[in-house]
Amino acid sequence: MTISDTTPRVQYTVGGGGQTAFTVNFQFFAVTDLAVYNGSTQLTYAASPANATQYSVAGAGDPSGGTVTLGAAVASTTVTIVRDVPVARSTDFPPSGPFQIDSLNDELDKFTAMIKEREDDIGRSVAAPDTDPTTIDMTLPVKADRLGKLMAFNSSTGNPEATTGRVLSATASDVSPGGSATASFNDSTGVLSLGIPTGATGATGTGIDVLTTRGDIVIRNASNATARLAVGGANTVLKSDGTDIAYGQVATAMIADDAVSLAKMASGTDGNLITYDASGNPAHVATGSSGQVLTSQGAGAAPVFAAAAAGGKVLQVVTAATSTEATSTSGTYADTNLTAAITPANSSNKILVLVSQSISSVGGRAGGALRILRGSTEVEEYNQISNAENQFGQHFIQHLDSPSTTDATTYHTEFKRIDQSGTVTAQRNDASGNATSTITLIEIGA
16 A cells, blocks of 8 residues: 555544544554554453453555544543554565565565654654754763753853753852842852852841831931831821821821721610710710600700609691581581591590681571580580571680590581571581681690
8 A cells, every 4th residue: 555644643622521433544554553642551462342441443554544443432632643663673574485475565565664663753852853954963962961850052152051050059158348249150060159248238238227216117217317116106007298207196187088987887776876075075875764855964064864844845736638628407416527546655645636617507596505525525515606607707716625635536516507597517518618627636745
């Protein structure tokens, strides 16, 4: 068979999916002519491979190449297949007689394959390029000269040479104050030599060991000279004025606006309030008892919690209104549709009831009566209210009540006709509009 110029080496990068079969794209003569590697590990040939460290071969002697099959799939690796024909002559021709063309072809094929393999090996070796001078000598130094050393290339000839290339030892020597530090390296001996200026601060020769006390630090003072800054007192901080530094207490100017969060404040007593005392210093107002109110002590003293002043204070106001018409021709009280409810905070408190009731007489000059009830209990009554026929009138009635309860309490008004004829009407509705009545309940502290 003919031997192509195909490189006798092929590599496959296997992803995570796994792979077992790999194509050999060059000619080989026997299964033993191939070397197979998983990564850097050479695998073993087996006619019936059982695992990923073994492989079988198909296609030996085929001009188009063949296939290598692993005993188990491999993943995330590089598989390399190279041809490695043993360098040997397997056929000898007789001095006379028939000429064995097949045997000659086999030998020539193998010789060509061997030459191609050497070409691949040489191409992967260190060599001087064709354009280098003919005087180049790529011979390595003798064993004794290269033991324990690195290969380098001479800076003049470019020839290989053995060099330490690493620091095996270091020496130091003094350089007079004011001098410059030096450094040199002997790549033949591996010796690093350093020249270090003497004097506590190196080149200047001026001592910096000005520190005397634990916690001191070195600074440049107002004269721009090396100086000692003594350790600050307990709980002081290092502060800068933009030019020099010093220890001191934290000042207000050092804290940004809105920088102190509630979490950074010291814990206190539940319910206390922050204030200022007579000296203007921060202080706290002690938590009061249930029901007490914050009471000012006047200028020069912090406020305190104290019992609320007795009686007379308006605690809550409830107002209701209605424009729903109600009529009556009876001498029995009827609902006016005006009602409101309040829940006293204390059973000793009083309720001031204020009523503005719209009453009119229709079809006669009827007289009427109006009363206020707490629930079903009458608390106030006006017996004589009247209007000219067909005229509106707004009548005001009030009462200071003592409901003696902390339950929700309802107040409402009722009205009736007591004389004359016609109809008594509350919140009369006609072409001119609707009349409105209101009721206001005011709780007053005992």
